Amino acid sequence: MNEGHSALLSLGLLERRLEQSFAGRLKQLDIDGVRTMCIFTTHTPVPAGHDKFPRSLVSQVLGREQVSLLSEAEAWEGESLNMTYLALRFSGYVNGVAMRHGEVSRGMFPAYDISAITNGVHAMTWTSPAFSELFDSFIPGWRADNNYLRYAISIPLPAIREAHADAKTELFAEISRSFGVQLDPKLLTIGFARRASTYKRADLLFQDAERLRHIARDVGPIQLVYGGKAHPHDEGGKNLIRRVVGGSGALADVIRSVYVENYDMRWGKLITSGVDLWLNNPMRPQEASGTSGMKAALNGVPSFSVVDGWWAEGHIEGVTGWAIGSSEVAE
Numbered sequence: 001m002n003e004g005h006s007a008l009l010s011l012g013l014l015e016r017r018l019e020q021s022f023a024g025r026l027k028q029l030d031i032d033g034v035r036t037m038c039i040f041t042t043h044t045p046v047p048a049g050h051d052k053f054p055r056s057l058v059s060q061v062l063g064r065e066q067v068s069l070l071s072e073a074e075a076w077e078g079e080s081l082n083m084t085y086l087a088l089r090f091s092g093y094v095n096g097v098a099m100r101h102g103e104v105s106r107g108m109f110p111a112y113d114i115s116a117i118t119n120g121v122h123a124m125t126w127t128s129p130a131f132s133e134l135f136d137s138f139i140p141g142w143r144a145d146n147n148y149l150r151y152a153i154s155i156p157l158p159a160i161r162e163a164h165a166d167a168k169t170e171l172f173a174e175i176s177r178s179f180g181v182q183l184d185p186k187l188l189t190i191g192f193a194r195r196a197s198t199y200k201r202a203d204l205l206f207q208d209a210e211r212l213r214h215i216a217r218d219v220g221p222i223q224l225v226y227g228g229k230a231h232p233h234d235e236g237g238k239n240l241i242r243r244v245v246g247g248s249g250a251l252a253d254v255i256r257s258v259y260v261e262n263y264d265m266r267w268g269k270l271i272t273s274g275v276d277l278w279l280n281n282p283m284r285p286q287e288a289s290g291t292s293g294m295k296a297a298l299n300g301v302p303s304f305s306v307v308d309g310w311w312a313e314g315h316i317e318g319v320t321g322w323a324i325g326s327s328e329v330a331e
Contacts (some may be wrong), residue, residue: 004083010038010090026072031144040091044288045104052080074285088112097103097289100312104285118310119289125296130166131255160300183223183256191275193227197235199286203240216254225275227260273299280305
């Protein structure tokens with residue numbers, strides 16, 4: 001089961017088991033039997049990922065018998081049906097989606113043994129054409145076994161720079177065609193593209209506009225590429241996009257920037273492979289894993305990131321990128 005949305009599956013399995021056994025009252029043996037059939041992956045510490053429904057609604061939708069069965073199974077959280085707790089109750093194995101997220105989840109649900117399996121990305125899907133050709137030349141077996149990518153450390157730096165320049169040219173050409181924005185390939189280009197959720201803090205870079213202006217003028221010119229959609233009902237996410245666009249506009253005299261509209265997988269691949277630095281600044285410890293930085297890494301792009309989610313495992317200071325702040329779990 002992925003997230004608690006599918007947790008009613010476990011109730012269905014329990015009902016089927018009771019029907020087949022002609023059992024009367026629910027026994028621990030029945031619960032244990034369902035647990036042997038269920039594995040649960042929890043994906044986020046964010047409250048929106050842990051649905052709760054009042055007993056009255058559950059009774060209306062599922063019926064009184066199911067409400068009674070849930071009570072026998074001790075699957076209620078007070079007067080609410082917490083879908084995450086339901087999945088935890090009936091799963092024999094539970095995991096988070098990164099080592100750090102496993103720690104956070106064990107703190108949230110201390111009564112349960114929660115492991116961790118770190119998320120990943122499909123390398124061939126997210127590697128740019130330029131880097132795919134580079135890997136084919138220097139690491140012929142990478143497509144069949146991604147573990148071979150560890151040998152990328154032996155690829156000559158000039159070859160990596162050339163492949164990155166090609167990916168950057170492709171991104172800038174598509175931005176020019178789609179939005180009429182001309183970006184300079186010689187400038188340090190920072191990328192930020194992911195779901196427009198408030199905890200991901202896409203607008204953090206603009207919290208101190210004058211400092212950002214100083215950096216662009218006195219330290220070195222930069223340009224920004226943003227992307228990401230908000231859920232149609234997420235007003236906070238929509239406002240986040242508005243603040244990014246507004247902040248970019250206010251600094252247009254010193255920083256070239258673009259917010260990619262209609263962000264999708266195609267744009268995701270172009271941006272993660274074509275920028276020079278990948279920015280990630282979620283509110284800890286709410287980033288369960290994150291995967292955009294993995295996509296950037298496949299294309300030789302380092303991350304500048306809060307140490308949360310997968311980055312707690314992928315971060316090697318000055319090698320794979322740079323940390324923002326400390327590595328403590330909570331801020």
